[in-house]
Amino acid sequence: MIIANTQLGEITVEDGVIVSIDSDKKGQKVALPGLVDLHTHLREPGREDAETVDSGSRAAALGGYTAVCAMANTSPVADTAGVVEQVWRLGREAGLVDVQPIGAVTVGLAGEQLAELGAMADSAARVRVFSDDGHCVSDPRLMRRALEYVKAFDGVIAQHAEEPRLTVDAQMNEGEVAARLGLTGWPAVAEEAIIARDVLLAGHVGARLHICHVSTAGSVELIRWAKSKGWRVTAEVTPHHLLLTEDRATQYDPVFKVNPPLRTEADVLALREGLADGTIDCVATDHAPHSVEDKECEWAYARPGMLGLETALAIVVQTMGPRWDRIAEWMSFAPARIAGLAGQGRPLEVGAPANIAIFDPEVRWTVDPTAQASRSRNTPYAGMELRGRIEATYLRGEPTVLNGKATR
Ligand SMILES: NC(=O)N[C@@H](CC(=O)O)C(=O)O
Numbered sequence: 112m113i114i115a116n117t118q119l120g121e122i123t124v125e126d127g128v129i130v131s132i133d134s135d136k137k138g139q140k141v142a143l144p145g146l147v148d149l150h151t152h153l154r155e156p157g158r159e160d161a162e163t164v165d166s167g168s169r170a171a172a173l174g175g176y177t178a179v180c181a182m183a184n185t186s187p188v189a190d191t192a193g194v195v196e197q198v199w200r201l202g203r204e205a206g207l208v209d210v211q212p213i214g215a216v217t218v219g220l221a222g223e224q225l226a227e228l229g230a231m232a233d234s235a236a237r238v239r240v241f242s243d244d245g246h247c248v249s250d251p252r253l254m255r256r257a258l259e260y261v262k263a264f265d266g267v268i269a270q271h272a273e274e275p276r277l278t279v280d281a282q283m284n285e286g287e288v289a290a291r292l293g294l295t296g297w298p299a300v301a302e303e304a305i306i307a308r309d310v311l312l313a314g315h316v317g318a319r320l321h322i323c324h325v326s327t328a329g330s331v332e333l334i335r336w337a338k339s340k341g342w343r344v345t346a347e348v349t350p351h352h353l354l355l356t357e358d359r360a361t362q363y364d365p366v367f368k369v370n371p372p373l374r375t376e377a378d379v380l381a382l383r384e385g386l387a388d389g390t391i392d393c394v395a396t397d398h399a400p401h402s403v404e405d406k407e408c409e410w411a412y413a414r415p416g417m418l419g420l421e422t423a424l425a426i427v428v429q430t431m432g433p434r435w436d437r438i439a440e441w442m443s444f445a446p447a448r449i450a451g452l453a454g455q456g457r458p459l460e461v462g463a464p465a466n467i468a469i470f471d472p473e474v475r476w477t478v479d480p481t482a483q484a485s486r487s488r489n490t491p492y493a494g495m496e497l498r499g500r501i502e503a504t505y506l507r508g509e510p511t512v513l514n515g516k517a518t519r
């Protein structure tokens with residue numbers, strides 16, 4: 112089956128595998144390896160009103176993804192083999208992307224007692240990434256134990272870096288804008304202090320640490336330093352932190368409330384530079400759907416988080432340029448490597464699994480929060496005109512998106 116005429120050539124797929132790429136027949140469309148998201152909140156079990164594994168998988172496929180890692184802050188928390196297996200099974204039933212559950216580090220995300228990391232690793236879901244995301248593993252002794260534990264099976268701890276004692280009642284980035292708006296600040300140091308501590312712990316233990324949603328220039332510097340030491344540290348940045356700044360808060364529209372908060376222009380530029388020079392390994396969406404009740408209210412009461420799956424690629428192209436080889440690294444190869452996902456994040460070549468995203472770089476479209484696959488509508492890009500859109504996505508040769516529409 113010929114699937115597309117792309118910048119690489121005409122791609123033909125059989126039995127879920129790429130069988131030829133005819134470079135004599137090139138087209139304008141961009142073929143990328145199926146994107147992989149290291150940080151997705153699917154909300155099932157527990158908040159199926161905001162998102163389900165099925166609706167989130169559809170949003171992912173429409174964004175060009177063929178795999179997503181589902182964060183553990185569900186209800187119940189994904190802190191046992193039973194819950195991670197449930198999410199994994201729901202992903203298989205939806206059948207639109209590979210859903211790889213992330214396991215919680217601590218029981219109930221309470222930060223007090225290690226969860227059954229080994230049982231989750233040995234389960235059918237084969238968990239390798241553990242995170243209390245939404246919360247920071249703030250107890251340094253527990254963090255050390257977690258790193259030691261996962262080292263045995265080459266797992267990784269993904270840290271939501273936020274010293275909770277420095278962010279009590281925090282509403283947005285600490286600084287002039289927060290002062291002017293009368294909102295309590297979330298200082299850069301709350302993120303940086305945990306990153307500094309954790310890269311030292313990872314170096315000491317010799318285990319793998321991944322830093323979620325890096326948001327400050329200082330964090331980029333710390334990670335650059337940790338990597339120069341040879342420590343096993345990786346990091347992600349979100350599309351929204353590559354584009355948006357704290358100034359968005361001035362209208363008190365809670366769609367722009369997120370953890371970590373939108374920062375300054377200088378931070379945005381440092382994040383782009385860190386991604387470009389390899390200090391930051393990958394882009395992850397932190398797709399965080401929230402119901403209307405939880406989001407369309409007063410800023411102080413709104414839950415933090417924004418949608419990301421359906422717009423990520425266009426925002427990365429807008430902020431980093433049409434550097435397709437680098438984008439393949441940031442949004443497919445690197446996240447698949449970090450999460451240890453077999454068959455995902457492979458270069459498009461003959462013999463590789465046909466996990467493919469076809470992107471039309473020229474089409475312009477306006478983001479409509481009510482016309483998305485996500486059950487929620489908290490996109491920060493509502494009404495914005497974006498350039499470039501996913502036209503088709505293939506998971507092991509099966510189309511999950513065709514002509515910009517999900518196939519199921
Ligand atoms: N990013 C957010 O603001 N919110 C996330 C949690 C998280 O990623 O920290 C959520 O679960 O809603």
Ligand SMILES: [Zn+2]
Nearest residue numbers: 244245271323
């Ligand atoms: Zn987080």
